Amino acid sequence: xxxxxxxxxxxxxxxxxxxxxxxxxxxxxxxxxxxxxxxxxxxxxxxxxxxxxxxxxxxxxxxxxxxxxxxxxxxxxxxxxxxxxxxxxxxxxxxxxxxxxxxxxxxxxxxxxxxxxxxxxxxxxxxxxxxxxxxxxxxxxxxxxxxxxxxxxxxxxxxxxxxxxxxxxxxxxxxxxxxxxxxxxxxxxxxxxxxx
Numbered sequence: 001x002x003x004x005x006x007x008x009x010x011x012x013x014x015x016x017x018x019x020x021x022x023x024x025x026x027x028x029x030x031x032x033x034x035x036x037x038x039x040x041x042x043x044x045x046x047x048x049x050x051x052x053x054x055x056x057x058x059x060x061x062x063x064x065x066x067x068x069x070x071x072x073x074x075x076x077x078x079x080x081x082x083x084x085x086x087x088x089x090x091x092x093x094x095x096x097x098x099x100x101x102x103x104x105x106x107x108x109x110x111x112x113x114x115x116x117x118x119x120x121x122x123x124x125x126x127x128x129x130x131x132x133x134x135x136x137x138x139x140x141x142x143x144x145x146x147x148x149x150x151x152x153x154x155x156x157x158x159x160x161x162x163x164x165x166x167x168x169x170x171x172x173x174x175x176x177x178x179x180x181x182x183x184x185x186x187x188x189x190x191x192x193x194x195x196x
Contacts, residue, residue: 012050014040020101027106039093065099066118103151116143
């Protein structure tokens with residue numbers, strides 16, 4: 001007799017949640033199937049009913065996140081405030097807790113590259129000349145910066161409001177790093193930085 005779909009979905013999701021929790025704490029090479037099974041409350045044979053190995057589980061997790069972000073981007077109309085749109089697409093993705101693990105300290109460069117390749121972030125660059133020889137470099141700079149800032153923001157527990165982060169990134173793209181607290185200058189985005 002087959003298991004009910006909601007039971008199998010719940011079991012699969014439990015394995016995913018436990019894996020992501022572990023993956024946010026240590027590299028994938030240090031995570032064992034036995035550890036995932038134990039923390040999930042199942043045995044190893046149950047794990048193998050869903051995944052052939054940890055790397056298939058990781059691939060499943062990556063696919064879900066990419067699908068979620070693509071769906072979020074496809075469902076919205078973008079404003080002229082491009083970084084804010086990108087931030088909201090990442091932040092509103094259904095799989096934000098999984099995204100945190102994938103972009104965390106132990107996440108792979110492979111996933112970041114896949115994210116840059118598969119998510120059409122270039123849609124966020126308004127009136128961008130795509131036939132220019134410099135276009136791929138500018139797009140790479142823009143997307144890499146957005147992803148790196150988002151990763152740091154998550155790692156820092158969202159210590160800035162999303163509005164502050166958007167304002168900072170917009171300012172960095174427009175003015176570079178010169179106006180910030182470098183070589184004795186004061187950060188104009190954080191009024192409290194004037195206080196000693």
